[in-house]
Amino acid sequence: MYAFFYFTSCSILLLVAETLLRSAGLTLPLLGFFFPAAAFIVSPRMALGFALVFGIAMDFVLGYMMPWDGILLPLLTLPALFLHGKRPASDVLEFLAGAMIPPVLALPHVWTSLTTPDAFASLMMSCLCGAILFPLMAALISRSAVRLKIGIEGEENGGA
Amino acid sequence: MATFKKKVNVSRIVLFAAIPVVLAALVLTGFFTFRRPLARFSMDFYYPFYQAAKHVELAGARQALAMQPRQKLASAVEQLQRQNAMLAAQVQLLREMEADNERLRQELRMPRWSGYHEVYAEVILRDPATWSEQFVISKGLGDGIETGDLVLTFEFAPRGGTPSCVLAGRIIETSARTSVVATVVNPACQLSVSLAESGANGTLTGNGASSMTALVSRLPLKSKYGIGEMVLTSGFSERTPRGICVGYLTDAPVGVNRAAVVHDGGLYAEAWMKPAVSPDSIRFVVVLTGK
Numbered sequence: 201m202y203a204f205f206y207f208t209s210c211s212i213l214l215l216v217a218e219t220l221l222r223s224a225g226l227t228l229p230l231l232g233f234f235f236p237a238a239a240f241i242v243s244p245r246m247a248l249g250f251a252l253v254f255g256i257a258m259d260f261v262l263g264y265m266m267p268w269d270g271i272l273l274p275l276l277t278l279p280a281l282f283l284h285g286k287r288p289a290s291d292v293l294e295f296l297a298g299a300m301i302p303p304v305l306a307l308p309h310v311w312t313s314l315t316t317p318d319a320f321a322s323l324m325m326s327c328l329c330g331a332i333l334f335p336l337m338a339a340l341i342s343r344s345a346v347r348l349k350i351g352i353e354g355e356e357n358g359g360a
Numbered sequence: 361m362a363t364f365k366k367k368v369n370v371s372r373i374v375l376f377a378a379i380p381v382v383l384a385a386l387v388l389t390g391f392f393t394f395r396r397p398l399a400r401f402s403m404d405f406y407y408p409f410y411q412a413a414k415h416v417e418l419a420g421a422r423q424a425l426a427m428q429p430r431q432k433l434a435s436a437v438e439q440l441q442r443q444n445a446m447l448a449a450q451v452q453l454l455r456e457m458e459a460d461n462e463r464l465r466q467e468l469r470m471p472r473w474s475g476y477h478e479v480y481a482e483v484i485l486r487d488p489a490t491w492s493e494q495f496v497i498s499k500g501l502g503d504g505i506e507t508g509d510l511v512l513t514f515e516f517a518p519r520g521g522t523p524s525c526v527l528a529g530r531i532i533e534t535s536a537r538t539s540v541v542a543t544v545v546n547p548a549c550q551l552s553v554s555l556a557e558s559g560a561n562g563t564l565t566g567n568g569a570s571s572m573t574a575l576v577s578r579l580p581l582k583s584k585y586g587i588g589e590m591v592l593t594s595g596f597s598e599r600t601p602r603g604i605c606v607g608y609l610t611d612a613p614v615g616v617n618r619a620a621v622v623h624d625g626g627l628y629a630e631a632w633m634k635p636a637v638s639p640d641s642i643r644f645v646v647v648l649t650g651k
Contacts, residue, residue, distance in 0.1 A: 216409040223486045252383075256391060260402035262487045263494055263533055263540030265548070267391040271384050278380060282372075309489040322488060 203243055203350040210234060211254045219261055227326045228333070231258065232301045235273055237338040239280030242351030251277040268308040276301060291335060298334025302326040403496075403535035410484045411498065476601060476648040479503045483643050484538070492569040492639045493546040494529075497647070500537045504649045507531055508599050510551075511541045512646045515605075515637050526636035527593060527606045528645055539647070542566070543639035544574050544606060552597055553606055556590035558583040564591070564606065564633065571613030572638075574606075577630040585609060585621045591633050599650060610634040 211231065218230040231254055239247035255273035259266070306323055345351045425433075465472060481503075485496035499505055513528040530549045533540035542549040546566040553564045553576060562579040576591060589609045595602025609631050611620050621631040 216406065216413075219406070219485055219487075220410070220413055222488055223484070225488055225491075227488050252387065256387065256398070257402045257406075259391075260399040261406050261496075262485065262490075263496055264490075267387055270387045270391060274383055274387070275380055278383075281379075282376065306489065
């Protein structure tokens, strides 16, 4: 139950933050970092469900006619289901995963706007930010999961 | 034992491949089935968050303005007063013309012109991936805005002259409090247009953000068209007033092997149009809704 509220509040706030950043011209897929990280740390199934719902919500809010985020966010979260919540031991893997998430989410727009040099430079910038932000977000989720005693890591560390 | 292990691995691979496909199919089916009500709910749910962010931005802008030197502010106020007086005079003239129009229509027993209601709105949301093609504004169904309404913006004249209204795009989606606008370069934006000098009528369709142009098709072959000719709304459709500037005819975009005006299969001519105002810089808009 706590995990559900945790996912709901984090997803709502991160969606607002991400869309406001996008309006400021910054493409930082905060939800794209949150759901894969939370899937490994808290609950893969719940993360998958929330990725689906909030991915579609993101498409609706931005007025897209195709549910690109609704498809790509669950796909990014999917590997956690098969790895049974085992987080990668190496930090380098987390850096790499963080750098790979922005280009995957930008895939649908490759044929239109990414052909311009500005858009390409912006994508490279978000890759760099992703490499830094993803491990940070994973650490933050891990710490909050232990503190709130929710999910895989929370339970391993003596949670309910 | 080895065969059993192999079977298990194959089924896992099939499962791994099938889940994304099924997931994508489910998402697409759900999305297109419940798109309209869910889109309205999502847009309205998040509206207070964006409005709060806009209030903070506005408060910051006001504070920044208050920090400007008094002399600069005084001259800006003076200039705005001058513009305001000119606009008030123009509005007065237009009111007289409207009254004349109404009287003539009654005399000729023509149907009454319903007119338009203007709704002022600001851009609250944009995505860098579709920055030039669409944006979300702060007014919606609750303010009388409907899908298909025209969206205007202002083109500021140099040296403080009166600003003129030009077409920014069209409403493609609405919720109770917000609306999505497709700019004139968005392929989803289509409208009937006429050319100022030749008087020819055609259909305008956005050509995408990569070229930042729109295509005017179905133009008569006999007329002559030149680069720089003004493109105006034709007023043929119910929600479109006549004579609003949309853009100017231009060269074909880079990478397209066509001249400015070409023949469309030998039956019609077509031309490329550059928008009158860059969609990238639009911050405030006026939506024309039917009265």
